[in-house]
Amino acid sequence: xxxxxxxxxxxxxxxxxxxxxxxxxxxxxxxxxxxxxxxxxxxxxxxxxxxxxxxxxxxxxxxxxxxxxxxxxxxxxxxxxxxxxxxxxxxxxxxxxxxxxxxxxxxxxxxxxx
Amino acid sequence: xxxxxxxxxxxxxxxxxxxxxxxxxxxxxxxxxxxxxxxxxxxxxxxxxxxxxxxxxxxxxxxxxxxxxxxxxxxxxxxxxxxxxxxxxxxxxxxxxxxxxxxxxxxxxxxxxx
Numbered sequence: 001x002x003x004x005x006x007x008x009x010x011x012x013x014x015x016x017x018x019x020x021x022x023x024x025x026x027x028x029x030x031x032x033x034x035x036x037x038x039x040x041x042x043x044x045x046x047x048x049x050x051x052x053x054x055x056x057x058x059x060x061x062x063x064x065x066x067x068x069x070x071x072x073x074x075x076x077x078x079x080x081x082x083x084x085x086x087x088x089x090x091x092x093x094x095x096x097x098x099x100x101x102x103x104x105x106x107x108x109x110x111x112x113x114x
Numbered sequence: 115x116x117x118x119x120x121x122x123x124x125x126x127x128x129x130x131x132x133x134x135x136x137x138x139x140x141x142x143x144x145x146x147x148x149x150x151x152x153x154x155x156x157x158x159x160x161x162x163x164x165x166x167x168x169x170x171x172x173x174x175x176x177x178x179x180x181x182x183x184x185x186x187x188x189x190x191x192x193x194x195x196x197x198x199x200x201x202x203x204x205x206x207x208x209x210x211x212x213x214x215x216x217x218x219x220x221x222x223x224x225x226x227x228x
Contacts, residue, residue, distance in 0.1 A: 043218040051123035055216055091157060099208040100146040103216060105158040
């Protein structure tokens with residue numbers, strides 16, 4: 001069964017450093033999403049991406065964050081200058097479109113900012 | 115704006131007992147509703163979803179949920195709990211015109227005891 005993959009599984013970085021989280025979507029999916037889950041809290045929507053542009057973003061997704069699909073396969077989330085409060089599990093999700101379509105989640109990247 | 119409330123952050127049942135996890139939603143338009151399960155150190159896996167077809171939805175691993183518009187609820191049930199059901203369960207809502215984003219509840223940790 002096709003699945004969403006994410007790399008790295010864990011990343012430790014120093015505050016102020018840039019990090020790039022990578023996701024490989026299911027091949028025929030056109031809609032891509034990033035969510036995050038701070039330890040012990042609920043899963044929160046960050047951004048949705050379709051047709052090479054952002055469809056919607058949350059208040060969390062400020063100027064420090066960016067997304068792109070650089071090579072037609074990977075979907076990346078970049079945090080330009082990490083803060084302690086960016087420490088969380090970041091999930092990529094993809095689907096074929098539509099609010100009722102199942103979003104398939106990757107296993108996540110655990111980011112720790114020191 | 116869409117939102118989800120999950121009553122009971124922790125639920126404990128005996129093996130073989132009924133599982134009932136509660137979810138209430140708020141949505142300005144007919145919602146799409148989802149239950150996801152998260153096992154330790156893993157991503158989110160879809161259990162079942164409601165997309166305006168049958169109000170009683172059957173999912174994987176013997177779980178089912180009933181959409182009750184009058185009560186704005188989508189509670190998850192399983193007649194007989196198994197040890198392998200121990201996990202965290204998230205209810206989520208999306209709606210047309212909402213950018214396809216999922217809005218999650220705070221989650222319910224299910225513990226199954228012998």
